[in-house]
Amino acid sequence: MSRNEITITIDGVECRTYEGEYVLNAARANGIFIPAICYLTRCSPTLACRLCLVEADGKRAYACNTKAKDGMQIVTQSEEIMEERRAIMEVYDVNHPLQCGVCDQHGECELQNYTLELEVDSQRFAIADTKRETKNWSSVLHYDAGLCIVCERCVTVCKDMIGDSALKTGPRGGAAVDKSYKQSAPKDAYAMWNKLQKSIIVPSNGTEYTNCSDCGECTAVCPVGALTERDFVYKANPWELREVPATCTHCSSGCQIFYETRFDSIDNTEEKIFRVKNEWNYVSLCGAGRFAYDFENRDVKRDATALKAAVEAIKGADTIRFGSMVSNEEALMLQRLKEKFGMKLYNPEARAFQKFLDAYAHASGHSLYPNDFREIMRECDFVISVGSKLRNDNPNARYVFNNIQKINKGAGFYFHPVGDRLVPTFGRSVECFEHRPGDEEAALYLILDLFADRKKLPKGVLNYLDTFHEKRKKTVKEKVMKEVVEKLLDKETGEEKEVKKKVPQMVEKEIEYEHNLLVERLGGDAENFDEIFAKMMKKKESFALIAGEDLFFHPHYENIAKLIALIEKSCSMKVVMTPPKSNSLGVALICELDDECEGYTIGYNAPGDFRLSALGDGDLDMPAMNQQEGTFVTMNKQVVPTNAALEYGGYELNDIMNELGMGRELTIEWTQELPVEKGFQCVKFDEMPNYYLNDGTEKRGYRLATIKRRASRSNPKKLDDSIVISEGDIAYRCNPPRQFSDFTDKAHQIFEKFALRASPERAQELGERVEVLFDGASIVLDVEADDRMSGDIVEIPDFKSGEDVISLFGESRYSKVTIKRV
Amino acid sequence: MSLEEFKDRNIGTQNYRMLDLGESPKSGMEKFKQVVERSVKLELFTGLKVTFREMYKALFKKNMHTVKYPFEKMPIAPRYRAIHQMKRLLESGHYRCIGCGLCEKICIANCIRIDTRYDENQRKEVSEYTINFGRCIFCGYCAEVCPELAIVHGGRYETSSEQRASFSTLEDMLTPLEQLAEQSEFPGFGAISPNADENVKKTPLAY
Structure with a gap:
């Protein structure tokens, strides 16, 4: 999509914006206020509220769906417009319960704000009210239909951003608007009212309950108190809550969030997090980000003997094993410990990613992938995902994939061995390939085959790609118009007439086509692939590749890195990667990690002989991520700060460093010491911003620099069938959505269990509880059916570090297993 | 409006009317004279008259002014702001x-x-x-x-x-x-x- 800069005039102010940008966004980016309730940035305009009525070149238009053209003249306020807007707010206020004091949105309610902004001080409309029941849609969603103004923001965000499409408008059963208002009410207000009287929000699956990933984004975007988190209902008022700008640390998205804290209750005056808020116009959270906030290490006192023991343990340690939910500062401290004491640092997820990045840097000539997710979401219209379970792995990768389908009118390929019923619903042009585990290289070769500029490909690769093409014949059915003679009886005269008619008929025909063996190998429809692909490629300009965790945990990761580097070079394709866990990217850059874990092990939020733990179950307590300051590296290569939301009374890693004589006064003093040669900058923690501008520009920390090096020129290897798992029971290491680590598991609003997940059919076969046998080890798990999965592969979660599932799987995310009923 | 009124913060001398209490005795003799004068004039009983009158009212006319707090309480204004x-x-x-x-x-x-x-x-x-x-x-x-x-x-x-x-x-x-x-x-x-x-x-x- 092209982004030409143009100038439009809004209320006499010249505004720079891009061609095709909506006028509303242009105005917001330039600090001009146009009221609007139903519009969400990054989503399609709903046109439910009609408040953003403006005059564009003298004509009435809605700012949220009018695209800016060069030289456009916009007037945002005139008598007619203000009358329309006031009437619309009056309509919204009709029968809206006057219980603001009870409502959870009281104080940050857009209905309240606009009613005051547009100076509604009397009411001229009336209609009989409809009884609307309050409902709990899921374990986290609470819907009070009585408060709903049907702006459809929840419906829009669920469809365009999240991709669940779990909500829709349903019949309200309200009275019809009195016809007499047609004369007295302004046009738009009347039309809006008619629509409002007919609809209400309902789950889209036709039941009382939503079947979605429980991300709670709908509660965030709700302008009134209609949609709230069940746990938060009537607990606190927005103005009592202290907003702590922070970064969500559950996955590598590193979304900006606000922890909202307050004293717990009258009896317990300790500070507690009540909910998590986000800048929903620019960031969309997942269920873990929004609901897994209470993972703090509570009631910790300074235990000097435990600290001494920890210091001794570190001095005598052979290995420090740690989880990826550590800040850059902590990672740096661990690296310093390694430098001084020579112990090993073990973090399997980050190590796999580190090795992959090394191989990638070797092949491509730069240390990091060139693009970021925000960029591809804005610009790309064809997105390919290889090796990530979109629904489970990284929520933002999924949102980006979905958003490109919906907003950029895009298309997408989804390569993954585990069948998914949700991804195909993201858009009409989404083509899913359920290939065999281990065959990710074939997917990358297919991308090269389809998208590469052949001139840029090395000869060896080109020849190899040609071996996958065959001329074959297929029979197609074709519509042919055939002339048929029919006899008709004329009723009036009783005469028979012969009438000639043309009737369509299907004729089978054999034609020659190019058969792509790669498509066949990946489980695609090779016969019709040419047509499907041609359709998908219509009007597509900008392409993106999302490389997922499966590629880092792959026996041929080096070859995959080469292929990705080659794709980047030859396909004009934007490339992004999803680091496997929270701060895997930061850890991979800062620490020199080792491949194995030996001898006496210190476990930092990980299994070990001496455990430092922020979960409250270790030998020495550590602060959880919502109790300490620090920086993270997100998958957008941004180094972002997070603040402490809650108090912590114990020791932190820096205290241990101080005992060893290597510490700083404060943990955040390590921030400016992060390795510049790896792309970090010497920036003080307190100088890092953490906010968004009105036009959506991210002002959070700083961008990692990409380090250039010499690229090697060796061709990728050919496909190797020996690593492809094609038969037997296959297990896939994959967490349920909303579960990432022990910390999400600790949160009281995350209900996903540590269980084996399978498609409903497979789950029925397996029974209630199974033992999964790996090479030399086994694990016993409950079986849960996931109705959005299909196929026979089962998912085994790894979010409980104590179970050490990652070691069961070793270097791949897939494993051949034997599953026995227990 | 002029702010002079507000700017004059010397409230001590403003609009106060001094009571005419006469001259205070200065020498010892004058003081002695004042004591004798007051004793002989029985000014004390002028004051005591009020006391005895109220005592009489309280004892014999059942018209007592003392509130027996905490057994009795005064009524308070409806707009009073207490608990x-x-x-x-x-x-x-x-x-x-x-x-x-x-x-x-x-x-x-x-x-x-x-x-x-x-x-x-x-x-x-x-x-x-x-x-x-x-x-x-x-x-x-x-x-x-x-x-x-x-x-x-x-x-x-x-x-x-x-x-x-x-x-x-x-x-x-x-x-x-x-x-x-x-x-x-x-x-x-x-x-x-x-x-x-x-x-x-x-x-x-x-x-």
Whole structure:
């Protein structure tokens, strides 16, 4: 999509914006206020509220769906417009319960704000009210239909951003608007009212309950108190809550969030997090980000003997094993410990990613992938995902994939061995390939085959790609118009007439086509692939590749890195990667990690002989991520700060460093010491911003620099069938959505269990509880059916570090297993 | 308007009228003379006359002015701002407080706290309400801001007890159910003005 800069005039102010940008966004980016309730940035305009009525070149238009053209003249306020807007707010206020004091949105309610902004001080409309029941849609969603103004923001965000499409408008059963208002009410207000009287929000699956990933984004975007988190209902008022700008640390998205804290209750005056808020116009959270906030290490006192023991343990340690939910500062401290004491640092997820990045840097000539997710979401219209379970792995990768389908009118390929019923619903042009585990290289070769500029490909690769093409014949059915003679009886005269008619008929025909063996190998429809692909490629300009965790945990990761580097070079394709866990990217850059874990092990939020733990179950307590300051590296290569939301009374890693004589006064003093040669900058923690501008520009920390090096020129290897798992029971290491680590598991609003997940059919076969046998080890798990999965592969979660599932799987995310009923 | 009036902060000499008390005695002789004069004139009994008159009234006419506190109490003005009262709805007897938290927000001494929860009837229940009377400055803002006239000031001015919390929970401040009939409206800040109807625009209803 092209982004030409143009100038439009809004209320006499010249505004720079891009061609095709909506006028509303242009105005917001330039600090001009146009009221609007139903519009969400990054989503399609709903046109439910009609408040953003403006005059564009003298004509009435809605700012949220009018695209800016060069030289456009916009007037945002005139008598007619203000009358329309006031009437619309009056309509919204009709029968809206006057219980603001009870409502959870009281104080940050857009209905309240606009009613005051547009100076509604009397009411001229009336209609009989409809009884609307309050409902709990899921374990986290609470819907009070009585408060709903049907702006459809929840419906829009669920469809365009999240991709669940779990909500829709349903019949309200309200009275019809009195016809007499047609004369007295302004046009738009009347039309809006008619629509409002007919609809209400309902789950889209036709039941009382939503079947979605429980991300709670709908509660965030709700302008009134209609949609709230069940746990938060009537607990606190927005103005009592202290907003702590922070970064969500559950996955590598590193979304900006606000922890909202307050004293717990009258009896317990300790500070507690009540909910998590986000800048929903620019960031969309997942269920873990929004609901897994209470993972703090509570009631910790300074235990000097435990600290001494920890210091001794570190001095005598052979290995420090740690989880990826550590800040850059902590990672740096661990690296310093390694430098001084020579112990090993073990973090399997980050190590796999580190090795992959090394191989990638070797092949491509730069240390990091060139693009970021925000960029591809804005610009790309064809997105390919290889090796990530979109629904489970990284929520933002999924949102980006979905958003490109919906907003950029895009298309997408989804390569993954585990069948998914949700991804195909993201858009009409989404083509899913359920290939065999281990065959990710074939997917990358297919991308090269389809998208590469052949001139840029090395000869060896080109020849190899040609071996996958065959001329074959297929029979197609074709519509042919055939002339048929029919006899008709004329009723009036009783005469028979012969009438000639043309009737369509299907004729089978054999034609020659190019058969792509790669498509066949990946489980695609090779016969019709040419047509499907041609359709998908219509009007597509900008392409993106999302490389997922499966590629880092792959026996041929080096070859995959080469292929990705080659794709980047030859396909004009934007490339992004999803680091496997929270701060895997930061850890991979800062620490020199080792491949194995030996001898006496210190476990930092990980299994070990001496455990430092922020979960409250270790030998020495550590602060959880919502109790300490620090920086993270997100998958957008941004180094972002997070603040402490809650108090912590114990020791932190820096205290241990101080005992060893290597510490700083404060943990955040390590921030400016992060390795510049790896792309970090010497920036003080307190100088890092953490906010968004009105036009959506991210002002959070700083961008990692990409380090250039010499690229090697060796061709990728050919496909190797020996690593492809094609038969037997296959297990896939994959967490349920909303579960990432022990910390999400600790949160009281995350209900996903540590269980084996399978498609409903497979789950029925397996029974209630199974033992999964790996090479030399086994694990016993409950079986849960996931109705959005299909196929026979089962998912085994790894979010409980104590179970050490990652070691069961070793270097791949897939494993051949034997599953026995227990 | 000139601000001179406000700028003159020397309030000590402003508009004060000195009492004419005559000359004070200076020498010892003059002082002696004054004592003798007062004794002989029996000025003392002029004062004692008032005392005896009131004593007579109290003892024989049953017209006593002394209030036997704490057995007796003076009536106080209805707008007096002492310990808070939580009012009930007259019809149902349910407490009026809706738990909106405005009193908590406006309280300048930051002494009010409310716990609310989502109850079984899908309503906001005030599970606990406290005022820390160690901090309360009885400014009356809470009563003024309350949209339901639920919290008002009462006339209970005795605030000594063994525990500060003794009269500061919802239970303590609520009108006892058996006294519901005697519950009266607080006429102070926050009460509806007598001409409130004239100032409100009516909302049409379609019933």
